[in-house]
Every structure is written in C-alpha cells, then in structure tokens.
Amino acid sequence: MLKVPEHQVAGHKAKKGLLGPLVDDSGKFYKPLQNNDARGSTELSFYTTLAVTPAIRRFFPDFYGTAVVPASDGSGPHPHLILEDLVSPYAKPSVMDVKIGSRTWNADDSEEYIAKCMKKDRETSSLPLGFRISGVKDSISSWEPSRTFLQKLSAEGVALLLRKFVSSFNAEDSDRDCDFAAEVFGSVLERLVELKAWFEVQTVYHFYSCSVLVVYEKEKGKAKPVVKLVDFAHVVPGNGVIDHNFLGGLCSFINFLKDILQPLHH
Amino acid sequence: MLKVPEHQVAGHKAKKGLLGPLVDDSGKFYKPLQNNDARGSTELSFYTTLAVTPAIRRFFPDFYGTAVVPASDGSGPHPHLILEDLVSPYAKPSVMDVKIGSRTWNADDSEEYIAKCMKKDRETSSLPLGFRISGVKDSISSWEPSRTFLQKLSAEGVALLLRKFVSSFNAEDSDRDCDFAAEVFGSVLERLVELKAWFEVQTVYHFYSCSVLVVYEKEKGKAKPVVKLVDFAHVVPGNGVIDHNFLGGLCSFINFLKDILQPLHH
Structure with a gap:
C-alpha cells in the first residue's frame, strides 16, 4: 500500500513519470x-x-x-x-526543510556539478546566509510557498518566514503572532545547539547538501518539534577536518532562531 | 627612519620597485x-x-x-x-599568519576577482580546511617555508607545521618536541575561543581574506603569544547575518590546535 507522501516539502517529488519517494x-x-x-x-x-x-x-x-x-x-x-517517515506521527504537520551550508558541493565533485551547484548557491540565500529554506508548509492553513521564492529570500525575508512558521495567524500581510515560537523554536534551538557541539568536534563526515528538517503539530501543548538531519547523498569523509561549511551555516541558522526568541524574553 | 619590516610573513612585501609596508x-x-x-x-x-x-x-x-x-x-x-607594529616588542619573534575562511571573496566582488580568489581557494587548503597558512617564520632558526608550500598543505601537513611552530628542535626531519605547545597554543586557544564567541553573535562585519596573526618569543617563560586579526581590505557589512565563513574556518583552526594540545593532557 505505497502512496505518494502528503507532506513532502523538498527533494524530488513522485509524479506521473517521475521517480520520487x-x-x-x-x-x-x-x-x-x-x-x-x-x-x-x-x-x-x-x-x-x-x-x-x-x-x-x-x-x-x-x-x-x-x-x-x-x-x-x-x-x-x-x-x-x-x-x-518523520511526518507520520502528525495529523496536520507543519514542516520546514533547511539546507545547511553556504556551499553544496565539494572538491571531489565534477566540474559540471560544481558549476551547477555554485550557480544555485549564489542565486539563493546559501552564499549570503549559509543556508537556504528548501521548503515549508503549514498543513492547517495550506500555506506552502514556492521553493524558488523560499530559496532566494533575503535575511529579512527569512526572518519573516520563520516567524510565520511559528504563528497561528496566517493571513499573508498581517503581523505574525509568533504564538508557537517559544515552544517550537525554543526546543529546536536546544537540539541545534547540541548538534553544533557535535559539529565542533566531529571530523568523520562532511555533509554537503544536507538539510535540517523540523516538524511539529500546530496545536497548543502538542507543539514539541522533531529535529532531524535528512539527505546524505553528498556526504564525504571528513579526514580529520571538521565540517566548517555545515557548522558555519548551522551557526547562522541558530542565530536567526535566537533573534526571534530573544524579544520574547523581555 | 622608516625601514622594511624584518619579520613580515604575508602580504605584499616592500622591495625595490614594489610598494609594501x-x-x-x-x-x-x-x-x-x-x-x-x-x-x-x-x-x-x-x-x-x-x-x-x-x-x-x-x-x-x-x-x-x-x-x-x-x-x-x-x-x-x-x-x-x-x-x-605587532612584532616590535619581540627580539626574535616566531610569527604565523593564518588566513581564515574557506572563501576569500564575497558576492559583491567583481566576477574577475571572484574567479581569481576561487581558483586560489581551491588550490590551497582554504577550501578543504577552512583556512590557509599564509606565512610562518622562526627568527631563531631562520626557518621560513615558502608561501606556496604553506598554503597548499594537507590536513596532516598543517598539523605537522603547527607542531613545528611550537617546537624548540627544528631539524627538518625529526620528531617535534612541542616544547612550547602548552604555553603558546594553550594561550592562543583561549584567545580564539573568546573570538569565536564574538563571531557567533556579531552580525556587523564579514571578514573576507582576513588573518589571525600569532607572534611569540621562543624562550621559556616568555612565550605568551599575541593573537591579533589583521588585514581588513575586504571587510563588508554583515547586514544582520553572522560571518559563517570566518566562523567555520576559525572553528576548524581551533580544532587543529586542540588536537595538538589534547595529547599533552594525558
């Protein structure tokens, strides 16, 4: 009884004639x-x-x-x-896929692949911000911005989008209430700080084009998110060097979350 | 009474017909x-x-x-x-210049400059390690490897070079004694961890092609190093985003120092 996933926000999608998960x-x-x-x-x-x-x-x-x-x-x-299936425990999951790293290629890739990735890294927020939002969706409001729009967001655009991801009021042009920021991003931040501590010392893997996936249920008291790494098709050996590309991007993403959480503590 | 610096290890050098410091x-x-x-x-x-x-x-x-x-x-x-003049307090300074970041260019640079930097970043250790050693010198032994040699070192080569930088016995092929590792790198590490804490939150400056300069006197009891940032010709506004490129490279360099210091604690 295999079917096409309902809540996939990034990666190849299964469609008529297309191979997908x-x-x-x-x-x-x-x-x-x-x-x-x-x-x-x-x-x-x-x-x-x-x-x-x-x-x-x-x-x-x-x-x-x-x-x-x-x-x-x-x-x-x-x-x-x-x-x-990371979203299967959720009735109406809110999902975000964040591709980490300013560079999605490594030195061993083909020149053709490097050129393709570099072009995309420069056209999207990867180069300036150290990450790009590959996909986001809110199953309650059916909010699901296009990937192209998401990937090219400026720093201000990313901050607004993150606020919207944790808001219950989803009208396009109004202020975000950030009702779920403390519960969701507070918990995401804790997990990512733990992940960062590992990236500061681990020299076994370099994760190119890998994403942090965040899933939560937009319902008060049930909003504890799951935070996972996904997509390891471009993992290469670290050979004794830390993954400075992933670590830098992760720190940048962490800083965006902190910026949203900080005003809540005043 | 201006003269050409005796202990400059990186950057344009003043020579007959060449503009230098x-x-x-x-x-x-x-x-x-x-x-x-x-x-x-x-x-x-x-x-x-x-x-x-x-x-x-x-x-x-x-x-x-x-x-x-x-x-x-x-x-x-x-x-x-x-x-x-950071080396002026020293009689016989040991000096090291480490250019931080896997990328020495930013999106606002000209395509010509980007292509030139990218070529060099890929040919040197910048891309794989997140930093490259731009210059090193030991005024006691007159050890001063060529810049080309230094910049292209592998992870193992960098580790050996760092050990040599803090060793008193400088014969080319022998084991390093690392006599000054605890005193020098212990102190450098403390300073760099402090610098890292700043880079985890500061979003005002992005430092491209900037170096950490380490200077110390290779003499027991007097080896407390100075640790400074130098070269700000390619600093650009951070616009609310952390300098993930510098931070990643800095963390990688810190990890190399930790690897040298850790065995000393056993």
Whole structure:
C-alpha cells in the first residue's frame, strides 16, 4: 500500500513519470536509490556504516534496510532505502526543510556539478546566509510557498518566514503572532545547539547538501518539534577536518532562531 | 627612519620597485593605502569606524591615523595607514599568519576577482580546511617555508607545521618536541575561543581574506603569544547575518590546535 507522501516539502517529488519517494501506512518512507550516479550508494553506505553515540543517532532518521518495490514513476520494481517517515506521527504537520551550508558541493565533485551547484548557491540565500529554506508548509492553513521564492529570500525575508512558521495567524500581510515560537523554536534551538557541539568536534563526515528538517503539530501543548538531519547523498569523509561549511551555516541558522526568541524574553 | 619590516610573513612585501609596508623605531607599522581600488579605503574606514567592546578591540592592532610618507618603492610620498607594529616588542619573534575562511571573496566582488580568489581557494587548503597558512617564520632558526608550500598543505601537513611552530628542535626531519605547545597554543586557544564567541553573535562585519596573526618569543617563560586579526581590505557589512565563513574556518583552526594540545593532557 505505497502512496505518494502528503507532506513532502523538498527533494524530488513522485509524479506521473517521475521517480520520487513513497510512504506506507506503518510509518516508513521509501526513498528511491538513484542508480544513474553515486548518490544512491553514498546515502545507502552512510546509513549502513553510521557510527555515532545514541544521543547523536537521534538526529538521524531510523533506517530499516532496502527493498525493491514498484517505483512511483510506473517503471516497475526499483530499489529503495527504507527510512523512518518523520511526518507520520502528525495529523496536520507543519514542516520546514533547511539546507545547511553556504556551499553544496565539494572538491571531489565534477566540474559540471560544481558549476551547477555554485550557480544555485549564489542565486539563493546559501552564499549570503549559509543556508537556504528548501521548503515549508503549514498543513492547517495550506500555506506552502514556492521553493524558488523560499530559496532566494533575503535575511529579512527569512526572518519573516520563520516567524510565520511559528504563528497561528496566517493571513499573508498581517503581523505574525509568533504564538508557537517559544515552544517550537525554543526546543529546536536546544537540539541545534547540541548538534553544533557535535559539529565542533566531529571530523568523520562532511555533509554537503544536507538539510535540517523540523516538524511539529500546530496545536497548543502538542507543539514539541522533531529535529532531524535528512539527505546524505553528498556526504564525504571528513579526514580529520571538521565540517566548517555545515557548522558555519548551522551557526547562522541558530542565530536567526535566537533573534526571534530573544524579544520574547523581555 | 622608516625601514622594511624584518619579520613580515604575508602580504605584499616592500622591495625595490614594489610598494609594501614600512616600520619605524617607535613600534609603528606603515601600510600603504592602495589607491588603485577600494581596498585601501575599505581598510581605512574599517579602522576609523570600528565600534566594539574593549575586550574585542584587543583583537585588532592599534590604529594611529594616516600619514603621507615616502613609499617603499621609491615613487615618492604616498598615503599610509599607521598601525601598531605587532612584532616590535619581540627580539626574535616566531610569527604565523593564518588566513581564515574557506572563501576569500564575497558576492559583491567583481566576477574577475571572484574567479581569481576561487581558483586560489581551491588550490590551497582554504577550501578543504577552512583556512590557509599564509606565512610562518622562526627568527631563531631562520626557518621560513615558502608561501606556496604553506598554503597548499594537507590536513596532516598543517598539523605537522603547527607542531613545528611550537617546537624548540627544528631539524627538518625529526620528531617535534612541542616544547612550547602548552604555553603558546594553550594561550592562543583561549584567545580564539573568546573570538569565536564574538563571531557567533556579531552580525556587523564579514571578514573576507582576513588573518589571525600569532607572534611569540621562543624562550621559556616568555612565550605568551599575541593573537591579533589583521588585514581588513575586504571587510563588508554583515547586514544582520553572522560571518559563517570566518566562523567555520576559525572553528576548524581551533580544532587543529586542540588536537595538538589534547595529547599533552594525558
């Protein structure tokens, strides 16, 4: 009983003729293994060899192996990673995908891929802000801005968007109430500060084009968010050097959250 | 009584026919104001408008205004910044210049300048490590590796070079004694952790192509280093965003120092 995910905000989407992820009713997320390049095998080997402490393991989706299932594009059986469906516990999830790092490529990539990524990093907020919002959605109000709009936001635009993500009043042009800021971003901040401490010392992995995914239920008292890292198709060995690209972008994103939370404490 | 600095390890050097910095006998450093582009005025306005707390101000050289003095290249009177000569208190200084950041350019630079910087960032350790060693010198042993050699070092090469910088035994192929590691890098680390705390919150300046300069006297009991930021010709406004490029590189450099200090504590 595989179906197209209802709340996917970033990445390739399954459509007629397009290969994309699928979900089942038991909370599993089936991600197609790309077989046209190394990306699929990179992500598979990342999950199969991931060796971190239990506290850090919580930042990653659960992994249940691989399976050959009918592809979303109707092309027949195709190998998929079986992952935890992070939005499945939520009735009406609010979801945000934030791609971390001012640079989404690394030195070992092909010149063609580097040029493509560099162009996008410069056209979006990645270069100036150290991250870009790849997707966002509020299942209650059906608010789901286009990816192009999101990725190119200025610092002011990102701040407004983040405030809207944690507001209950979603009329386009009004002030944000930020009703959920303390509960949601307070908790996200705690998790990200923990993640930052790990990135300050870990030299095993460099995460290019990887995202922080935030999911929460926009309902008072139930809004504790989940914070996970997703997308490991471009993880490379750190070889004794910290991931300064991810760390810098993460610190920048943390600073945006702090800016929203700080006025609440006055 | 202006003369060519004896211990300059990076930047344009004054030579016959070349414009470079000069020093006097009173501890002042005269840096030519570039008049062929915006760099000189950028650095001048940085020093004249710098508004930070006294604790952070200590990371920057003292600034004494400008003066028109005879240029080092013999072309006659030329405007210079008058700065603190950071090595003047030292009899036989050991000096290291570390250019921080994986990227030495910003989005407002010309395409030509961006291409030039990007090429160099990729050819040197800037891209993989988040910093490159621009120059190093030990005035006792006259050890002064070439800049090209330094800038292209691998992670292992940088670690070895840093160990050599704090060793008293400087024979090229022997083990490093790291006799000065605890005294010098212990103190550098303290200062850089303080600097990092500032970079985690300051959104006023983005420092491209800026260096951390470390100077100390290789003599037991007198080896307390000075740690300063230098070169502000490419500082741009932060506009509410932290300098994630500098911060990431700084964290990477800090991690290299920690790796050298940690075994000493066992």
